[in-house]
């Protein structure tokens with residue numbers, strides 16, 4: 001890059017510097033990310049730009065060759081020309097991103113609400129809380145063969161037209177095994193479509209799994225996502241049947257059943273609420289190690305506030321994450337998403353959103369033929385019969401994704417993780433309409449978690 005030696009540059013208003021416990025600091029741009037661990041001399045150099053200064057002026061203060069360092073810092077947008085408008089720049093990049101969404105090029109995940117019913121009675125369930133489904137049983141909550149087949153055909157048609165041939169089908173949304181015959185039908189039907197390569201995943205509480213069901217899931221290589229909210233004393237406080245009885249023993253019995261047919265689960269998710277918080281610790285990770293399980297996700301209630309201070313939630317995450325890393329486990333959760341985006345993506349070269357749903361990868365088909373961006377949200381974006389409408393420029397779908405992009409989302413303007421978080425989980429946003437403290441608490445939680453994870457990163461970084 002040729003730098004005009006007379007042009008003045010300044011430190012970007014979006015530059016943030018996180019100090020580690022050692023001599024190192026990590027700098028990043030709150031919209032473009034671009035994290036870099038820097039030593040003190042570079043931080044001092046950047047600070048020369050706290051007031052606008054040109055290269056010619058700087059040469060009187062700084063010794064040595066500065067062109068290379070400046071070049072790098074300008075590319076990272078850490079120091080910028082006085083008139084740079086980061087949000088204006090990112091808005092230009094929205095155009096190709098939204099075009100891809102409109103053409104369906106990003107689509108690859110088909111979520112089927114096989115059943116909105118559930119045999120359990122967990123009060124923290126995101127699905128029932130956010131969708132305000134009044135009952136957990138009833139035939140009307142199951143997807144019919146007609147809706148299932150039309151959903152698959154419709155989705156396949158869109159991805160075919162967009163030139164894709166890979167589809168991942170997720171079976172949800174309450175407990176899909178409440179409608180097992182339909183789920184089995186979908187596996188068989190998808191597998192009969194020869195020009196598309198399907199992979200399958202299911203979100204299940206496992207309690208209805210029989211040997212026959214397990215064998216079919218194995219035959220179709222269905223990736224199983226399930227939950228265990230701690231060891232017995234933690235899990236049984238919140239993951240309960242309709243009579244309030246704990247489910248720990250049943251879930252472990254099903255883990256063993258799957259293992260017995262040589263199709264063991266490789267992970268589980270833990271939800272933490274005020275009730276089980278004190279029971280969640282490294283013991284659950286030891287248990288995973290004993291069971292040969294590698295992937296553990298943990299999330300705090302995303303749709304309701306807990307009475308646990310944010311600092312304590314973050315401290316628990318950091319402590320358990322350290323333990324998991326030491327023992328070779330993958331430990332993650334929604335809390336990790338802004339950190340992961342910040343470390344791995346920049347809108348300057350890889351446009352991204354908070355999650356696949358907000359990137360235009362997913363369409364969720366409801367039992368009634370309604371369409372959503374993700375099975376857990378309650379914002380409907382259309383119906384199966386009008387699927388082509390959802391891709392038109394001003395549709396609810398396109399507007400929902402567009403309004404959440406960094407630069408367009410006014411509630412996120414100025415946030416320290418504006419580009420990396422970009423509005424966080426949409427379900428949290430929806431739930432905050434019922435509970436106005438939720439968004440504020442979750443934003444504080446996301447920011448603090450990201451900051452602590454960055455500090456963890458700095459502490460392990462060798463310059």
Ligand code: SF4
Pocket residue numbers: 411412413415416417418419421422423424442443444446447
């Ligand atoms: S949702 Fe909250 S934490 Fe995330 S970018 Fe917006 S203001 Fe920041």
Ligand code: SF4
Pocket residue numbers: 334354355356357358374375376377424425426427428
């Ligand atoms: S909106 Fe929330 S629940 Fe839905 S896919 Fe995104 S992160 Fe997951």
